[in-house]
Amino acid sequence: MKIAVLTSRYPTEKEPYNHMFVHTRNREYVEKGVYVSVFVPSKNKYFYTFEGINVYRLPTFEIIKKLESFDITFIHLLHTYPIKEIDGSIIYNHIIKFEIPVLFFIHGIEVQKISKSYKDEVEITNPKSILRALYHDFYQIPKIKKIIKSLLNYSKCRFISVSKWMLKEVYDNLKINLSSKAVVIPNGIDTNLFVYDNHWNYRYKVLTLRPLILKGKYALDLAVLTMKHIKQDKVNLTIYGKGKDESKIKDFINKQELSRRVKIINKFLQHKEIPIIHKNFGLYYAVTRMDAQGVSMCEAMASGLPVISFNVCGIPEFVKHNKTGILIEPFNIQEAANWIENLTYDKNLYIRISENARKFIETIDIKNTTQKELDIAKSLM
Template identity: 30%
Template sequence: MGGIIDINELVFEGRDRILIITNAYPHPDQLYRNGFIHRRVLSYMESDIAIDVFVLHPAYKNPGGYVYEEVQVYRGTEAHLRTLLSYKAHKKALIHFVNPQMVHAIKETCPDMPIITWVHGFETEAWHRRWFNFLDNAASLRRVLNMADTYYVDQLSFMNWFYRTTDLDVTFVHISEWFKTHIAECDARAVSRKSVIIPNVIDETLFSYQEKPAEYRKKILTIRPYASRKYANDLSVNAVLELSKRPIFQELDFSFYGDGVLFDEITGPLLEFKNVTVHKGFLPQNEIADLHKQFGVFLCPTRLDSQGVSMCEAMSSGLVPISTDTTAIPEFVEHDVSGLLTKKDNPVDIADAIERLYFNPEVFSRISSAASRSIQEKCATNVVINKELELING
């Protein structure tokens, strides 16, 4: 368990360790904080890489440390990170959710240390990218407008410098080419000097492929957050309303899973239908994988996605994704090959895609197997981790 530590009296064996710097990490009392980083760390450790994690946050004024599933984690402020770096025990820094404090600490203590930075989204996006979140919430609109001239300006100014600097040896990891070109570098108004494209991992063991009976083309699943309008859950609901006017509707079975401030509002119109079930709440990964085995179609329209991880997990399980031909989605779904892509903000097009699968079971079966095969070739654990290990060891 964690406790206050004297960061000035640490002892390290050797000087070939890797330091991961992030804004949050799983703890026995907070299991889900950046769990995807922890899963990466465990994979790296299986390849005999010695790793420490430092969680930088101003709340940790007293430095602390704990071990979580054999991973040594330290927590503290920028000053404590500088002290840790001054040991010179780490040969490379891996950063998730970068901010100026993380980079300045490295620049002033270990300027020659190579840095690999994963760019996830909010740290490099202009505020207006999520304009659709503020249309019906005056308080959140005021809050983001107040931040527009402070946090967003400062962060994007920092990213502009960070992408271009020659003072540090930095490699950037983007999860899709679209995100790199149209968001990360566009909003920061700078092209990164060194970058690679590596998508997020999809656990093909958990989300394993099982051949879908043709009958499953009538069973449609959606599992989405309802905290943002970027997930376009309203389009899924409106597609169901459109299908309710068509003769095939009673033969279809829909299940909506999710939670968030918009859940009740968006799913309300579905409650009148006997063939539509609505489940409010978040699901652990193993329960999601079990659900995948009971359905054939995954409904996941979007307004903004840098990858669409839940969509990719469903594809790995063999569900046919119905998503939107926008942002990064076409990098992961090829229309009529590994999924069906619909026009932006067009629930009728979504309804047409569902109806097409209904009348063409051979199309459903063909796309189902291709979806799993194609996404595992792009995002399976060994594929992604091997690319990251090459980067770390390079």
């Protein structure tokens, strides 16, 4: 099988954050003997290899010429733009016109309105922030809505969503019901990389991996404030990540007088580094205002770290309260603090949740999820 993966961004050595979840899948496909090439719309031509995957940055009119030599296309966050060289709609129209089989992966922002789902991230005092929201909601969303409607009537297309909640988001934002052509397949977790261990001896050390953005969906303000409600001084929080708000977050931590108990590590972690970091922690605080799944949370669960998160969006599809993790009333930081302390006291609770979480994550091991994706692809060819 030959797969053309179409996406608006892809990891590079300098920018490893770029849609790493797409690359993780691609590596697994290649391990299964599938031929994979990635195409990224670009004004300028450029070829590179990232961890064994061939990546072609080409104008859209050159990309569409390449597609005829592939069996199927996989689409991840392929955006539309008013500039022809990078406009994804040209590729979508070509796929439909020439009846090329396609799997359309739904991740979130491509079907969500900023004014509805990301309104906390719009900065009223920042003109660029406002213009970005207007451009997305009034240009890109109508375009992708029209495209998805066309794909819905196209016999060689299936949609894949990482959670049931995300399918509901499609309906709430676009008023399109994809249930007849969609399959829920979570982002797979590499349970060979994330090896289970008992972290009880590190239970006072709490970890979270988030981009360094204080508010909005990443909710680091809530993570910091939770620590104010934890009475045990020996419980501390470490935040790993990179982002624009490092100094702002540090100021916020100092204002809350938590500099001794909350630490920021301004570093992007390579995927292979994350399980090494897990070894030095005992709990994972999956703080969030919005997540379709929470991949970092699921990876922590695989490693044996009991997770605490909020009952929002797609989280309850992965965290079953008191079984595979602790599910908190949305944004109730006092309740979150109480449960973090409970997990440091109650070893039986800690071990039970840790073991149950690992068993659950094994059901969404990346070898299983990617095989399901390939099976659907074969059915369309």
